[in-house]
Amino acid sequence: MKRILIAVAGVLALTAGAAKAGTLDDVKARGALNCGVSQGLPGFSSPDDKGNWKGLDVDFCRAVAAAIFNDPNKVRFTPLSAKDRFTALQSGAIDLLSRNTTWTMSRDTTLGFNFAGVMYYDGQGFIVRKSLNIKSAKELNGASICVQAGTTTELNLGDFFRANNMKYEVITFSTEDETVKAYESGRCDSFTSDQSQIYAIKLKLTNAADHVVLPELISKEPLGPLVRHGDDQWFDLVKWTYYALLNSEELGVSQKTLDQSMTSTNPEIKRLLGTDGKFGEGIGLTNDWVVRIIKAVGNYGEIFDRNVGTGSPLGIDRGENKLWNKGGLQYGMPIR
Numbered sequence: 480m481k482r483i484l485i486a487v488a489g490v491l492a493l494t495a496g497a498a499k500a501g502t503l504d505d506v507k508a509r510g511a512l513n514c515g516v517s518q519g520l521p522g523f524s525s526p527d528d529k530g531n532w533k534g535l536d537v538d539f540c541r542a543v544a545a546a547i548f549n550d551p552n553k554v555r556f557t558p559l560s561a562k563d564r565f566t567a568l569q570s571g572a573i574d575l576l577s578r579n580t581t582w583t584m585s586r587d588t589t590l591g592f593n594f595a596g597v598m599y600y601d602g603q604g605f606i607v608r609k610s611l612n613i614k615s616a617k618e619l620n621g622a623s624i625c626v627q628a629g630t631t632t633e634l635n636l637g638d639f640f641r642a643n644n645m646k647y648e649v650i651t652f653s654t655e656d657e658t659v660k661a662y663e664s665g666r667c668d669s670f671t672s673d674q675s676q677i678y679a680i681k682l683k684l685t686n687a688a689d690h691v692v693l694p695e696l697i698s699k700e701p702l703g704p705l706v707r708h709g710d711d712q713w714f715d716l717v718k719w720t721y722y723a724l725l726n727s728e729e730l731g732v733s734q735k736t737l738d739q740s741m742t743s744t745n746p747e748i749k750r751l752l753g754t755d756g757k758f759g760e761g762i763g764l765t766n767d768w769v770v771r772i773i774k775a776v777g778n779y780g781e782i783f784d785r786n787v788g789t790g791s792p793l794g795i796d797r798g799e800n801k802l803w804n805k806g807g808l809q810y811g812m813p814i815r
Contacts, residue, residue: 502574502706502713503547503763511553514540515573518558518655521679522787522795523579523599532556535786536577538776539598539704543575543720545775546768560654562629565590568707575717577704579673581631591708596721598703599787600799600808602696603635604674606681609691611668616695623648625667627658632672635698659683673700678793716762723769725811726751727778729802734777737770750814758814779809 506512516524516536524534541551557573568576569591579601580586582594605624607613616639626633628651640647650667652658659680662670670677674696681687704721706714727733730748732740740748749755753766760766776782783800784790801807 501710503716506547506574510548511555512540512544512547512575513555513557513573514543515557515559515564515567515576515578516540517578518560520579520655520676521682522675522791522793523679524556524558524577533786535598535782536579536704538782538786539577539721539724540575542724542772542776542782543717545771546716546720546723546764549771551775561627562653565592568592568705571707574713575704575706579676579702580705581673582701582703582705583631586705592705593708593714594703594705595714595718596703597701597808598721599675599701601673601675601700601702603632603671603698603700604677604696605669605671605693606662606677606690607669607693609689613669613693616693616697617643617645619647619669620645621647622668623650623666625650625652625658625662625670627651627655627672628653630672631698631700636671639697655680673702675702675787675793675795678795679787682792712763716764719762719812719814720772722811722814723751723772724779724782725802725809726814727769727773728780729804729811732769732773732778733781734773737773741770747814756815 516532519525522534524532524536526532540554544554545551557567559567559578564576564578564580567573582597586592587594605616605619613619624636624647626636626649633651636649650661652661658670661667663684674692677692681690681692684690704717706717730751732748732751741752741754743749746755750758751769753759753768753770757766759768783797787793787795788797797807799808801809803810
C-alpha cells in the first residue's frame with residue numbers, strides 16, 4: 480500500500496509539473512511571441528516598405544509582448560491565409576492568432592479555440608464598380624461575386640442571397656490577393672468581405688474612385704484574437720491584455736497621460752497600473768504589466784485611431800467600437 484501511495488504521489492507530482500508548464504513558459508523561454516497575422520490587410524496587419532508590421536491586430540500582438548517582456552518588438556509575425564490560420568494555431572506554430580477572425584460558435588467550440596475578446600465589431604459588405612449604377616446589395620440579383628474560400632464570408636453570402644430569393648454566381652479564390660485581383664480585372668461584378676477589409680482593399684485598387692462600397696451590412700462579424708483550448712493561464716493573459724486596453728481608454732490613461740496617471744489617487748487607476756494590489760501576478764506577469772502595454776502601444780482608442788480611425792488613411796468612424804459609455808459596444812471587465 481505504501482509503495483502504491485508513493486507511486487500515485489509521483490504521478491500527481493509529474494502531472495502537476497506538466498500542467499504548470501504552458502504557453503507563457505514557452506514564450507519566455509523562446510524570448511519572443513509567435514503571432515499569426517494576415518498576409519497584408521492595411522489598417523489591421525501589413526508590412527510597410529521597410530518590412531515593419533503595422534495595424535490594429537499587429538498592435539495587439541505587440542501589447543501582449545510588451546506585457547510579458549517589456550518590449551513590444553519581441554514578436555515574430557507569421558503571415559497566414561484564411562485557409563492556413565487555424566492549422567497554424569492548432570499545431571502550435573503560433574501562440575496567438577490576431578488576424579481579422581470572426582468569433583463564431585463552431586470556431587469557439589469545435590476547433591479547440593478560445594476567443595479573447597472583440598478587437599473590432601464589423602459586418603460583411605460589398606463593393607461594386609460605380610459604372611454598374613448599383614445602390615444596394617439587394618440589386619445584385621444574378622451577379623457574380625468574388626469571395627475568399629474558407630471564410631464565414633462565403634457562408635454569409637449564401638445566406639443573404641437565399642433569404643432574399645436572389646440568384647448569384649460565386650467565384651472563390653484561396654487568398655485575398657487572388658480574390659481582389661479577380662474583382663479588379665472584371666471577373667466578377669462584386670467583391671464581398673468584412674466592410675473594414677473592403678475599405679482597406681479599396682485604397683489599393685488602381686482607380687479607387689471608380690468603386691463604391693454599398694451601405695448594407697449582411698452579417699455580424701466580431702473580429703478578435705484567439706488562443707488554443709487547454710491553457711487557462713495563457714487565455715487569461717491574452718484576454719486581460721484586451722481588457723487593459725479598454726479600461727485604460729475609459730480611465731483616461733494614455734501614452735501622453737501615463738506619467739501623470741502613475742500618481743493618481745483614483746483606486747481604479749491604481750489597480751490598473753499596479754500601484755495598488757498584485758493583479759499582474761494572477762496572470763504570471765509583473766504588477767506593472769499595464770504600464771508596459773501603454774508605454775509600448777497606447778490604449779485601445781489610440782490603437783484604433785492611428786490604424787483604422789480618423790488618424791489613419793482608412794478614416795473609419797468608431798461606430799460600434801466606441802466604449803460602452805460613449806454609445807458603443809467595447810466594455811472592459813473591471814480589474815479588482
